Amino acid sequence: MVSTKAIIRPLAIVTIAVFAVAGLFTALPALAQEVTPVPPVVNQSQFPANTVTVAGIGVASGAPDIAYIELGVEMVEPELADAYSQAAGAIQAVIDALVDLGIAEEDIRTSSVNIYPQEQFNPQTGEPGERTYRVSNILRITVRDVSMIESVISTAVDAGANTIYNFNFGIDNSVELEQQARLDAVANARERAEQLASAVGASVGDAIVISESYGNYQPLQPYGRGGAASMDVAAMPIAPGQLDVTVQVLVTFTLER
Template identity: 30%
Template sequence: MLRALILASALILPAAPALAQDDEPGRLSLSATGEVHITPDMATVQSGVVTEARSAVEALNANSVAMNRVFAALEDAGIARQDIQTSNLQINPVWSNYSDGAERRITGYQATNTVTARVDELGSLGATIDALVSSGANQIQGVTFGVDDDSAARRQARLNAVAELQDIAELYAGALGIELGGLLEFSESGGFRPQPMANFARLESMDSATPVAAGQLTISVTINGVYAIAD
C-alpha cells in the first residue's frame, strides 16, 4: 500500500517547465582585442660573472673581485644604486665526466653572480653593455625593453578593444539578419605586453659601441562581450 501511494504521488508531480529556457533571449558571444604600439623608454640588463676554481671559497672570492668591478662600471655608466639588484647568486660543484666506468667526482666549483640593472637612457645602452664586458662581466643574459608608465597606452588599447567589439557585433548582426539587444555580460580577459629582448651568449669580449635596437612594444587588451538577440 505504501509503495502504491509513492507511485501515485510520483505520477501527479508537475513536469519541469520545458519552456523556461525558451523565455531567455538568444545570445551572441564575442571577443575583441585592442592594441597600441609604443616606443620603449627604458631597458633592464641582466649581466654577471661566472668564475671557476678548485675550491668554493676561491671561486667565490674571484667572483667577488670581478663583480665589484661590474658594480663600479654600472655606476660609472650613470646607473643609480637603487636601480641595481642582485638577481642570482649560486655556487655549484663542477663534476668530472664519466670515463672508463669511473665514478664522477667534484673537480672544482663554479660561482655565478648576476645583477639586473635599469637603464633609463636608451642612447647609452650599447655603451653600458660594452662597459660591463670590459669590467669583467662574462655573461649577459638579456636586455629587456619597457616603458616607465604604460597607463595611457593601456587606456587607449581598451578603447580600441571596445570599438572593435562593437564593430564585430554589428557585422555579425547584419550578416545573420538579427537585431541586437543590450549588452548582457562584459569582461576583460587580460592584457599582455610582449617585450622585445636582445639575447647574448656568454661573452669573453665585445666590440665597442654594441648596436642595440629597441624596436616597439605592443600594449594589448582583450575583452569579451555577450549581446542579447532581440526578438
C-alpha cells in the same frame, strides 16, 4: 549447545535478499522500456533574449622606454675560496663601473649567487679527476634610458662581466596605450556584433554588459645567454623595436529587429 534457530534465521534472510535482488534485475528491462528520458533544462536567464555577445581585441603599439638586463660574472677555480673571492671582486668592479656610467644604485640588485662543484672524469677510464668550483654572481639592472643599453653592456663587459643571461624591454607608463587599445577593443566588438546581427536580419543596439581582461605587452624580447672576456668592447647593436599592449573585452549588445 548452539540454537538451531540462531543458525537458520540468517540463512533465511540472505535467501530472501538474494531473491529480492534477482527480482529487481528481472524487472529492470521492463522499467527501462517504460521510462521516457527527460531532456536537460536550459536556464534561459543565462542567455538574455534578443542579445548578441562577442569578444573584441584592441592592440596599441609603442616604443619601449625601459629595459631590464641580467648579467654577471662566473669564475672557475680548483679552490672554492679562490673562485668565490675572484667572483666577488669582479662583480664589485662591474657595479662600480655601472654607477660611474650613471646607473642609479637602486637600479642595480643581485639576482642570484651560485656555487657549482664540478667533477672532472677521465674519458677513457671513467675515474674521477680534478674537482673545480664554479661561482657565479648575477646582477639585474634596470635601464631607464633605452639609449644607454649598448653602453651599459659594453661597460659591464669591459669591467669584467663575462655572462649575459637575458634582458627584456618594457613600457614603464602604458596608460595611454592601454586607453587606445581599450577603445579599439570595444570598436572591434561592435564590428563583430554587427556582422552577426546582419546575418540574421537584425541590427545592433546598446551595449548592456561589458567586461575587460588584463592588458599585456607583446612581445618581451629576450637576449640570449652568452659570454665575453674582460677587454675593451665595442658597443653591441641592440634593436628595441615596438611593444604591443593588448586589451580584450567581452560585450553583450541588444538586437533590434
